[in-house]
Amino acid sequence: MRLRHIEVFHAIYMTGSVTNAAEFLHVSQPSVSKVLAHAEQQLGFALFERIKGRLIATEEANLLFGEVDKMYQQLRSVRHCALNLKNKSSGKITIGLAPALGFELIPQAVARYNKLNPQVHIHLQTMHHDEVRQALTEHKIDFALMFSPPPQPGIKQQLVCLSQLVMMYPRDLLPEIPTHVSLDQFEHQEVIGIGDSGPLGDLLWHRLTEDDIAINTNITVQTYFIAARLVAQNIGVCAIDEFTARGNLSDKVAIAAIKPALNFNLTVLRLEDKNLSQIANDFLELVIEFSNAKHHTPESQPIT
Secondary structure, rough: OOHHHHHHHHHHHHHOHHHHHHEEEEOHHHHHHHHHHHHHHOOOOOOOEEOEEEEEEEEHHHHHHHHHHHOOOOOOOOHHHHHEEOOOOOOEEEEEEOOOHHHHHHHHHHHHHHOOOOEEEEEEEEEOOHHHHHHOOOOOOOOEEEEEOOOOOOEEEEEEEEEEEEEEHHHHHOOOOOEEEEHHHHHHEEEEEEEOOOOHHHHHHHHHHOOOOOOOOOOOEOOOHHHHHHOOOOOOOOEEEHHHHHHOOOOEEOOOOEEEOOOOEEEEEEEOOOOHHHHHHHHHHHHHHHHHHOOOOOOOOOHH
16 A cells, blocks of 8 residues: 555545545545545455445455554654654754753753744753763764863764863952962862863863972862852862853852963764754754853853
């Protein structure tokens, strides 16, 4: 049976007549009758019998309908998917992201995108660098947003924006609230360490080693968010990414750019041999727009 045969057979079986089937399919009655006759000719047996002016399904038709209905539902699913892609009004985007992006950048992008595309489902999943490749290859996420990820075979990278590490410090420590600091200013301060912090941790420790700067690190945490909250308790200072710093500013803490700058890239990761859907591309363009519009030299004043 051809797809058109399946559509007509299914419509007649469900509606009980050629007239109703034609109305359901938005075609003429003669067209439905012609397709039905052709389907029966191809199959070699009748699908319906006309009894007292009504179409009654044959035993063969009843047996065939179970399989036809499965195919019909799959056909509907394909059509709905194609319509969603055309209209970009619904669908699903699954994104892996560094936890730091959950404070400000991604929530703002989601809010704007959701307002424009309320039918699109967005799933956000925080993850670390070593989880991204598997998530992409298993198609668990459409793309990931990470900080300066190392190159990996089969994974395509695209720059979103250039950012930097900043120093978050208690305001009481530096009452003059400088906008720029150097790492050697904090040799005798408690510097909260970030264990297993990936490329950004490597960036910081390479600079400390290169400049022969010794710092005290008696407190180590797993995430930059916890480090920022500890700074707010006046426990120490921390060199963290600008996204986390801006998302955790208060009247107790301030941030300053580190001189010389410790720059890193916010990067999109996706499979090299798989194109993003249109809705995923649209969301990514919005993220790029927000990140570049808001990215500038760190402010020392809290954001209200």
